[in-house]
Amino acid sequence: MNKFEINDINNLKGINIILITGEGCVSCFSMINVINNISSKFKNVNFYNLEVEEKYLDFLNKYNVRTIPSLLIIKDNELISSCHGYQPEEILEIYLESKIEDIDKKNNFKIKELIALLSFYFVYKRLH
Numbered sequence: 797m798n799k800f801e802i803n804d805i806n807n808l809k810g811i812n813i814i815l816i817t818g819e820g821c822v823s824c825f826s827m828i829n830v831i832n833n834i835s836s837k838f839k840n841v842n843f844y845n846l847e848v849e850e851k852y853l854d855f856l857n858k859y860n861v862r863t864i865p866s867l868l869i870i871k872d873n874e875l876i877s878s879c880h881g882y883q884p885e886e887i888l889e890i891y892l893e894s895k896i897e898d899i900d901k902k903n904n905f906k907i908k909e910l911i912a913l914l915s916f917y918f919v920y921k922r923l924h
Contacts, residue, residue, distance in 0.1 A: 798844050808873050811899060813892065814844045816856070816866040823882040827865040830885045838892060869895050 815831050817824035828845060835843045846852060848864060859868055859875055867883070869876040869892070877895045879888075 798842065799847075808842075808870050810840065810842060810871065811876075811896060812842045812844060812868075812870045813838075814846055814868045814870060816846045816848060816861055816864055816868065818848045818864045821864055824865040826882055827867070830883065830888055833885055834889045834892070837889065838896065841896065871899055 813831075813835075815824075815827055817828065831843060831845075835841075846855075848856070859870075859878065861868070861878075861880075863880045865882060866878060866880045867888075868878045876899060879891065883891065
């Protein structure tokens with residue numbers, strides 16, 4: 797898991813999972829271990845750990861983070877989902893699989909929709 801840096805805030809391309817933790821938080825330490833155990837199962841997903849600091853307040857407010865640990869799923873700078881508090885490994889893995897599957901379905905739908913529109917356009921152009 798990569799350490800989240802202030803420069804990363806506007807460069808969240810693709811699917812990003814950000815674990816927000818705090819120094820001395822036992823539940824946060826446990827969540828770090830959970831994420832480290834399951835992160836290799838998710839290809840094409842960037843995992844970050846953000847330890848709460850004052851320089852991240854705008855970011856935390858933007859995504860309405862009020863407790864630690866918190867987990868954000870962000871795709872191309874847009875919040876897809878979040879969960880708060882400690883999550884057991886099995887539950888978190890199922891949750892992430894579900895959310896990432898939803899993201900993939902939306903992407904596939906957009907591509908199919910675009911292909912259908914282009915097909916319609918070319919048929920229309922031939923007829924007129």
